[in-house]
Amino acid sequence: xxxxxxxxxxxxxxxxxxxxxxxxxxxxxxxxxxxxxxxxxxxxxxxxxxxxxxxxxxxxxxxxxxxxxxxxxxxxxxxxxxxxxxxxxxxxxxxxxxxxxxxxxxxxxxxxxxxxxxxxxxxxxxxxxxxxxxxxxxxxxxxxxxxxxxxxxxxxxxxxxxxxxxxxxxxxxxxxxxxxxxxxxxxxxxxxxxxxxxxxxxxxxxxxxxxxxxxxxxxxxxxxxxxxxxxxxxxxxxxxxxxxxxxxxxxxxxxxxxxxxxxxxxxxxxxxxxxxxxxxxxxxxxxxxxxxxxxxxxxxxxxxxxxxxxxxxxxxxxxxxxxxxxxxxxxxxxxxxxxxxxxxxxxxxxxxxxxxxxxxxxxxxxxxxxxxxxxxxxxxxxxxxxxxxxxxxxxxxxxxxxxxxxxxxxxxxxxxxxxxxxxxxxxxxxxx
Numbered sequence: 001x002x003x004x005x006x007x008x009x010x011x012x013x014x015x016x017x018x019x020x021x022x023x024x025x026x027x028x029x030x031x032x033x034x035x036x037x038x039x040x041x042x043x044x045x046x047x048x049x050x051x052x053x054x055x056x057x058x059x060x061x062x063x064x065x066x067x068x069x070x071x072x073x074x075x076x077x078x079x080x081x082x083x084x085x086x087x088x089x090x091x092x093x094x095x096x097x098x099x100x101x102x103x104x105x106x107x108x109x110x111x112x113x114x115x116x117x118x119x120x121x122x123x124x125x126x127x128x129x130x131x132x133x134x135x136x137x138x139x140x141x142x143x144x145x146x147x148x149x150x151x152x153x154x155x156x157x158x159x160x161x162x163x164x165x166x167x168x169x170x171x172x173x174x175x176x177x178x179x180x181x182x183x184x185x186x187x188x189x190x191x192x193x194x195x196x197x198x199x200x201x202x203x204x205x206x207x208x209x210x211x212x213x214x215x216x217x218x219x220x221x222x223x224x225x226x227x228x229x230x231x232x233x234x235x236x237x238x239x240x241x242x243x244x245x246x247x248x249x250x251x252x253x254x255x256x257x258x259x260x261x262x263x264x265x266x267x268x269x270x271x272x273x274x275x276x277x278x279x280x281x282x283x284x285x286x287x288x289x290x291x292x293x294x295x296x297x298x299x300x301x302x303x304x305x306x307x308x309x310x311x312x313x314x315x316x317x318x319x320x321x322x323x324x325x326x327x328x329x330x331x332x333x334x335x336x337x338x339x340x341x342x343x344x345x346x347x348x349x350x351x352x353x354x355x356x357x358x359x360x361x362x363x364x365x366x367x368x369x370x371x372x373x374x375x376x377x378x379x380x381x382x383x384x385x386x387x388x389x390x391x392x393x394x395x396x397x398x399x400x401x402x403x404x405x406x407x408x409x410x411x412x413x414x415x416x417x418x419x420x421x422x423x424x425x426x427x428x429x430x431x432x
Contacts, residue, residue, distance in 0.1 A: 002370070002414045005377050009384050009411045010052060013045050013401070014064060016071065022382045022399055035075050036083075038093030038428065039144075040402040042072040048408040050101040051425045055415070065101050072097070073111065085122045086139075087149030087428060088404055095119055096153045100424050116163070123150065123166055130173055135194045138218040141177050143430055144404075148174065148226035152430050155233050171230060171237055174223050178243035183210075188273055189250060191220045199267065210270035214254065216296035216430070217340065220247055224300045225430040231307035241308065248304040248313065251297065254278060260331075261323035262316075264297045288332040290345035290429060294320050299349050299431050302356070314357075321353055325365050337376040337385045337410045339403065339429065343369050344413035351413075352431050355420040366417065373414060383407035403428060 013019055023035070035041035049065035072094060076083075084090035095115050102108040126147075130140050139145045143152075147170045154170065157163035181190040193199070193211050199218075213219030224247045231240055255262050256278060263286060265278060272278050290296045298321040305313030324332070324346070336342030347369040354362040376386045385407050387396030400406030403425070412425050426432050 001374060002416065005374065005384065006052070006411050006414055008379065009407060010049070010061070010064075012384060013048070013408075016067065019045070019401065023401070034089070036072055036094060037089045038097060038402065039088035039404045040400060040406065042068045042075070043094050043097040044401055044403040044406065044408045046072060046101060047097045047403065047425055047428075048412060050097070051412060051415075051423065054422050054424070055419050069098060069101060069108075076115075083118065083122060084145075085119060085126050085147075085150055086145040087153065088144050090145075091115060091119050091122065092150050092153050093428070096156070096428060099153070099156060116157075119150075120162065120166060123170070127169060127173070135192060135197075136177055136190065137197060138193075138213065141174060141191070141223055142218040143222040143225070144217050146222075148222045148430065149428075151226040151230060152427055155230060155235070156427075158233065158235065167230075167235070168237060171227070171235070171240065174226055175237070175239050175243045178223060178227070178247055179239075183270075186274060188270065189220070191223065192270065212268045212270075212273065213266070214251065214264050214268060214297060215266060215292040216300060217291035219292075221251065221297045221300040222430065224248060224251070224304055228300070228303040228307040229430060232303065244304050244307055248301055248308075251301060252316070255320075260326040262320045263294045263323070266292050286331070286333065287341060288324055288327065288334055288346065289341045290349060290431070291340045295324060295346055295349050296431075299352065302353065303431075306356075318353060318357055318359060321349070322359075322361060322365070325361075325368070336388050336405075337373050337398070338400075338405045339409035339413065340405055342410075343372040343376075344410045345429070347373060348413045348426050348429075349431055351417050351420060352426070354417060370414065373410060385410050 038044050046065045046068035049061045049068065053061035053065060076094065085092055087093045098108050098112055098115060102112060105112065141147050143149045151167060151170050154163050154167035158167060177190045179190055180187045183192060189212060191212060193213060195208065195210055199213065214221060216222050216225065224244065227240060227244045231244060251264065254264060254268055256265060268278065287293045288295055298317045302314050302317035305311065305317060334342055334346065337344055339345040347366065350362055350365045350369060354366060377384055378386060381397045382399050383401060385398040387398040398407055401408055403409040415423060
């Protein structure tokens with residue numbers, strides 16, 4: 001069944017005209033965003049085919065990946081001044097897709113040079129803006145829009161002087177954000193969010209109080225992933241290890257317990273930080289996902305343990321992740337097949353934990369989550385998956401193709417665990 005779904009989507013996306021018509025006629029506003037992005041556009045399909053080509057090189061996936069790269073570049077051409085450096089809505093995602101499609105630089109050398117030069121230009125602008133800030137925004141440092149995502153791409157190119165230079169510049173900023181600062185005469189972590197700062201992904205328009213975002217997609221766990229993966233990849237920088245140590249200690253300090261085991265809040269208020277105690281009750285929507293909640297945070301802690309050679313920390317992280325099997329699904333707040341807030345993100349995290357730890361208890365979770373993703377598959381839908389599910393049954397047609405909230409990321413999570421050593425697509429989410 002799994003192979004059938006993956007190959008059925010591959011066949012569906014082969015018809016570029018069909019894909020363009022679906023996106024053009026979609027009522028979903030996010031599906032109408034720039035088609036040059038990894039979040040919503042053609043690069044996600046190019047990456048999808050590039051990943052399949054690495055597993056099934058005898059098939060025609062390489063050609064299809066190339067066709068969608070051409071579509072991406074054609075739309076990107078002439079629009080370079082409007083781009084940004086982010087992984088999912090900017091040029092870093094396109095750079096990443098071209099790089100992994102190039103088979104480590106053996107192809108597309110001219111194209112890589114051109115788009116990398118644009119990346120360096122927009123990063124220079126970003127660095128100048130960040131350097132003049134007193135309080136930072138998630139857009140400065142997070143995985144989706146900020147430097148944590150950029151770092152993951154630059155690590156892949158660390159042996160090239162220019163890329164390594166920008167990697168070090170990006171890491172210096174993340175290390176600075178990982179330190180303490182003075183705020184109203186108090187010493188607090190520098191990833192403090194000001195009042196009215198957007199708290200992305202939590203269903204709130206703004207932040208009523210100063211706070212700290214704990215999550216992976218827009219919070220400090222994303223920084224921890226970027227720093228830890230840098231250390232694992234033998235990047236040597238002053239204060240890199242101590243920054244990993246500081247963030248993991250801060251996250252561990254806010255570990256909470258309920259009837260099913262440890263979990264982490266989505267946000268910690270400044271009042272909580274100053275008093276050293278979490279005063280709020282558990283949020284009513286404590287999502288169990290990659291973006292927010294215990295699964296993503298536990299993966300960040302596990303990779304921090306890898307970076308620090310801290311086996312006890314790895315055990316803490318793995319134990320926390322395993323609690324998902326005990327929690328009733330109604331407590332997951334996870335009703336989508338997609339990666340960011342849905343079952344496929346959980347599935348890929350579970351596979352990465354199993355690939356690293358070989359803990360057989362994870363196999364039950366993998367099988368359960370695969371069934372969840374498969375249950376939301378239907379040939380009658382535009383890109384073969386339903387948009388969401390609720391108590392009344394399966395509702396909606398998923399008309400997004402992107403990696404983060406679309407069909408490509410959903411289908412890629414179904415790749416068999418035996419191919420995990422060949423999987424590179426999930427590097428975009430910093431879980432590997």
